[in-house]
Amino acid sequence: MSKVAGRTDWAEEEDEDIGIPPPQITKNKDGTETIVTYHIREDGKKVKTTRRIKKTVIKQVVNPRVAERKQWAKFGNEKGKAAGPQTDTTSVAENIVFRPMANWKASADDKSEHEKKKAAVKDAKIKCRICSGDHWTTKCPFKDTMAPEGADTPADLGLDDAEPAGGLGAGGSSYVPPHLRKGGAGSGERMGGKYERDDLATLRVTNVSEFAEEGDLRDMFSRFGHVTRVFLAKDRETQRAKGFAFVSFADRADAAKACEKMDGYGFGHLILRVEFARKST
Amino acid sequence: MRPILLSGHERALTQVKYSRDGDIIFSVSKDHVICAWFSINGERLGTYHGHQGALWTVDVDPSTTLLASGGADNTIRLWEVKTGRLLKTWDFPTAIKRVEFSPDGRRLLGVTEKRMGYLGTIVVFDIILEVDADQTNEPSLRIECTESKATVAGFSYVGKYIIAGHEDGTVSQYDAKTAEQYLNLTVHEPDIPITDLQWSADRTYFITASKDKTAKLVSAVDLEVLKTYVTDTPLNSAAITPVKDFVILGGGQAAMDVTTTSARQGKFEARFYHKIFEEEIGRVRGHFGPLNYVAVHPEGTGYCSGGEDGYVRVHHFDKAYFDFLYEVEREQAKI
Known part of the structure; x- marks a missing residue:
């Protein structure tokens, strides 16, 4: 029991002996290894680290001088440390794609121009x-x-x-439709409105969740064919959906199929009702 | 390409150097310590302790036995590469900005700062290439830069000339034995300092980097400007790649100006230019401060850069780098 005698704090003793399980190394089927190590952080919390690594042996033929230098003992701050890179000084950065190309400058300019437009x-x-x-x-x-x-x-x-x-x-006192x-003109309850639109392939979707986005609807309906337009009525003040939307297809057959499949489809917490849009009056 | 990130330094890097075989990288920074790293995996071989001030420069002799370093503590020190033992200290009245071994390793050149009434000088020591040898105390050669102080210097092919870059944008050519000045030409914009000078593999020409946002390829024989590489940022370093005809330029807005400039994005990158066509062919990002030095593996398989951010990034080129050819080069290869 010489170990116990040398140490007065029994709690600490227990921590080191039982608190940290030994590192586990498991070999996986695909040739990788899973290493689970434990250590205690400065604030006293136990940390479990799981690393999954793949080892590849790369053999390289080098000059004997270089091979000899590789065997040199470490010195200075590295003295006594194990062979191989130390994690505190050496790490691998994220992958960088470097493809040299002729007139690189021009292509880089194009890209930034495009991004500028997008931002605008x-x-x-x-x-x-x-x-x-x-x-x-x-x-x-x-x-x-x-x-x-x-x-x-x-x-x-x-x-x-x-x-x-x-x-x-x-305009003043006269009646304006x-x-x-x-x-x-900006947005609102415009059904067809002043634009002459071909409404034959347009579906009216009602009972839409107020948290819905146009993108969600487009995703759902583009499964049935090419969607040319999605209009989701939104409340002007709150920017939330008002509960109905119009989805136009390029092809009426697609629209018919979508109408059949999507009527009664559960979206969000509500059940959609889908029908062909009536020609606005 | 996955760079290896070396974080052994606590302050800004000032120079990084490959050994002749390219297996060890030496790095110096303002934190007074020299580090040696294996380039292949980024493992740190050791550290060299003894300097009392920020380090500006480091160089290793061609046989990788002796290491020279210089810094703001007004000393040039000689180290044993293998053990980190300090072998010799030369004291100067001012800081050392650059050290470089001659191609045969028998001479060591040092550039001293102009300060406190002392002129900037270039000193040369004869070196005995043995660890236990008693090195000389006195320089064998001393060049005083009366016009404008030298910022960088190096030995040309077979140690024939000493070429120095100056603070006023000029480059001079001295005889490496008699110290006689043969030429002094304004290569860069007048009164804008030259920040780096690195040699081609055969040392018949070199590349200079300057704060005037250009790098120039200059012949060592007559100081004729062969090529000019124009960038949009002040340059701190420039290197010539063997194997492929490229040059790598490093720079960026000076650290003290970063907060006052809005266009900081995209400046802290290593820029690759085609050596012959003088055209930019790509950039490698990664540092989040200006690049203070770029060094190329002597066999052209990679490069490393030391930044103001305190990191060294070691890159091993992948296939795309070696495969890249201009249309005319491809045509030429077919014939």
Whole structure:
């Protein structure tokens, strides 16, 4: 029991003897090895490290001078350390693809140009309808003091139900049909609207979850054929889906198939209802 | 290509060097310690302790027995490569910016800083290539740079000339035996310092890097500018690759300017140019600070770079590097 005698703190003793299981090395079928090691961190927590490695032996013929130097004993800070790279000083960085190519500069320029365009499109998407700033209308700092652009009715008139789309145009007193009113052009409940669209291959999808995105719908419906348009009605204030959408197919047969398959399909927590869109009046 | 990341230094790297056989990499940094690494797997062979200040430069003799280093503690020190033992210390009044062995290893050149009333000088010591030999105390040659201090220097083929790059953008050619100055030509933009000078394999021409954002390939015989490589960033280092006709340039916005410049992205990369067509053919990213030095494996199989970020990155080229040829080169190969 000389070990115990040399150490006064019995708790620490136990930690070292029982706390750290010996490293386990398991050989896998595919030639790799799984090494499980344990160590205790500075804050006293036990850490289990599982490494899966594949060993490849690469034989290399080198100059005898080089071979001799490889056998030199380590010195300085490395003195007494085991052969092979030490993890504290040597690591392998992420893979870098390096393919030299003629006129590299030109190709690199093209790419950046393309990315610039992409960024420009992305930026253009967000535009405040109140102050034309690059933020969402709901986040606008002037939303309580200013009316949306083009709407004559000030916000403080108490016409809470008059959405920007419903507001009268700048034209004055004469009646303006809803689809010609300002603000209605951006988005909203436009069913066909002023555009003459071929609605023969368009499906009306209702009972859509309010968390749905156009992308989700496109993914679901493009299984049946080429989808030309997905329109998901969104609430102007909250940007959440209003619960219905239109999906246009290039081919009516695809649309018919999608209508049959997707009617009653469970999406999110709701069951979709899919039917052919009726020609808007 | 998976680079090996060497993180043995605590401060910015200043120089990295391959041994003649390319098996060991020596690195020096501002943290006073020299490290030796096996290039094949990044294993650290050892460290050399003794310097009292930031290190600026290191070089190893062709037989990989002696190692020379110089730094801000105003000394050049000679080490035994194998054991890390300090063999000799030469004291100077100012810092040492560059050391280099002659091609036969029998002479050692040192470039001293201009400071505190002392002129910048280039000194040459005769070296006995044995570990236990009693090395000389006095330099066999001393060149004073009265016009503009030398920043880099090296021996040309068979140690015939000493070529020095200066702070004012000029390159001079001295006789390596008599110290007589034969030529002094403005190679780079006037008054912009030359930051590096590295030799081709046969030492008949060299490449210089400068803060003027260009690197130039210069003949050692008449200092004629053979090629110019134009970049968009101040350069700290340039190297010539054997096997393939490429050059590697390293640089980046100076560390002190990084916070004041917006266009920092894409500057901390090793740039590969075709040596003959002077055209950029690719970049290797990885460092997150300027590259202070790039060194090429003497057999052209890889390169390593030391950065202001304190890391050395060792790269072994893959097949795509060796396969790359220009259309005209491919045509030539067919004939």
